[in-house]
Amino acid sequence: MTFFKFIMSKLKRQSEQSSLTLAQxxxxxxxxxxxxxxxxxxxxxxxxxxxxxxxxxxxxSKALTLRQYILSKVVLDRSLMVFLKNGHPVxxxxxxxxxxxxxxxxxRPGDLSKEFLKEPVMAASFDHWDINFFHWVRHTVPTFFAxxxxxxxGGFILPxxxxxxxxxxxxxxxxxxxxxxxxxGHQYAFKQVIYTDYVRGLADFSVSPLSARAYHTLVxxxxxxxxxxxDLFIFIERGSASNRAMPNEAELAEAMREAGxxxxxxxxLSVAGQMRFFARARMVVGSxxxxxxxxxxxxxxxxxxxxxxxxxxxPCTLALTTQMGLLYWGDLIETGVEGDNHTAASxxxxxxxxxxxxxxxxxxxxx
Numbered sequence: 001m002t003f004f005k006f007i008m009s010k011l012k013r014q015s016e017q018s019s020l021t022l023a024q025x026x027x028x029x030x031x032x033x034x035x036x037x038x039x040x041x042x043x044x045x046x047x048x049x050x051x052x053x054x055x056x057x058x059x060x061s062k063a064l065t066l067r068q069y070i071l072s073k074v075v076l077d078r079s080l081m082v083f084l085k086n087g088h089p090v091x092x093x094x095x096x097x098x099x100x101x102x103x104x105x106x107x108r109p110g111d112l113s114k115e116f117l118k119e120p121v122m123a124a125s126f127d128h129w130d131i132n133f134f135h136w137v138r139h140t141v142p143t144f145f146a147x148x149x150x151x152x153x154g155g156f157i158l159p160x161x162x163x164x165x166x167x168x169x170x171x172x173x174x175x176x177x178x179x180x181x182x183x184x185g186h187q188y189a190f191k192q193v194i195y196t197d198y199v200r201g202l203a204d205f206s207v208s209p210l211s212a213r214a215y216h217t218l219v220x221x222x223x224x225x226x227x228x229x230x231d232l233f234i235f236i237e238r239g240s241a242s243n244r245a246m247p248n249e250a251e252l253a254e255a256m257r258e259a260g261x262x263x264x265x266x267x268x269l270s271v272a273g274q275m276r277f278f279a280r281a282r283m284v285v286g287s288x289x290x291x292x293x294x295x296x297x298x299x300x301x302x303x304x305x306x307x308x309x310x311x312x313x314x315p316c317t318l319a320l321t322t323q324m325g326l327l328y329w330g331d332l333i334e335t336g337v338e339g340d341n342h343t344a345a346s347x348x349x350x351x352x353x354x355x356x357x358x359x360x361x362x363x364x365x366x367x
Contacts, residue, residue: 019091028070055330121154137293145214224279236286248349300325311337
């Protein structure tokens with residue numbers, strides 16, 4: 001073993017020794033559900049008659065157990081969205097944060113606020129990408145709903161709420177609950193925190209019955225249509241979204257419009273409006289991105305055609321479509337970007353005729 005590897009191994013052991021697991025940090029654990037593994041739901045099982053194969057062919061969801069934890073006398077580091085217990089970081093509350101940054105985390109008395117200690121119990125509800133719509137739908141909405149079903153009467157740890165985020169809080173009946181609005185760079189002490197595995201993204205690649213129930217319930221309450229009333233073929237335009245921007249998206253949007261698709265930028269609608277709109281979908285086409293979370297509001301059997309950039313091949317939408325009983329198809333879009341990069345803009349444009357041709361081909365599977 002080289003000296004460098006020896007030092008790194010020692011640091012890793014020290015990190016593991018100084019960090020806590022959720023089980024170690026909690027004073028109570030409740031099992032919420034235990035999703036089993038499912039094969040992906042795909043158009044024609046992922047292989048079309050012409051031999052075309054969907055991206056992520058052969059994918060299966062993860063089987064796991066999702067739990068709720070009670071954390072007493074803990075501190076939240078708002079920037080990393082990691083909790084500390086007795087001065088030690090609870091590593092499992094980290095969502096895609098650098099392990100070395102989590103391991104090095106300590107309580108900083110100069111940044112510590114004790115203003116929320118007066119609240120008997122607060123629920124954690126979001127990850128550090130708090131303005132990302134996909135993360136909010138996948139992590140926060142199921143958390144709200146699980147607490148709603150449990151008739152939770154406490155408060156919530158929240159970011160500065162955007163109107164669409166406040167709307168989801170209200171949808172679940174918590175608009176009047178105590179709110180701990182938190183800010184980057186600060187740390188906050190809490191008497192007791194309810195923490196669920198949804199917040200840390202543990203269910204992102206699983207088929208969660210609780211999440212599915214949450215989405216179906218909220219759509220129904222928002223006034224979504226019945227399955228036989230669906231009438232829309234939707235193309236999601238990402239517009240000004242900077243991550244993974246495509247140079248000719250406007251050209252593709254116009255071609256989709258000419259092919260009979262309704263072009264939409266979902267962020268122009270309220271959350272309830274998005275729910276009602278996507279409940280009407282018979283088919284949804286869009287690039288991998290936050291707006292694809294709107295397929296959560298679709299009825300089972302809806303066809304979803306995703307354009308997946310070659311430099312960021314993430315099956316998160318496929319996991320969601322499988323959970324909701326939708327038929328998925330994904331095509332890999334060559335972008336000219338080397339390696340895996342979830343933000344880089346494409347160096348190439350869409351092959352517009354190819355995308356239009358595939359969309360028309362998939363329309364025969366629409367019911």
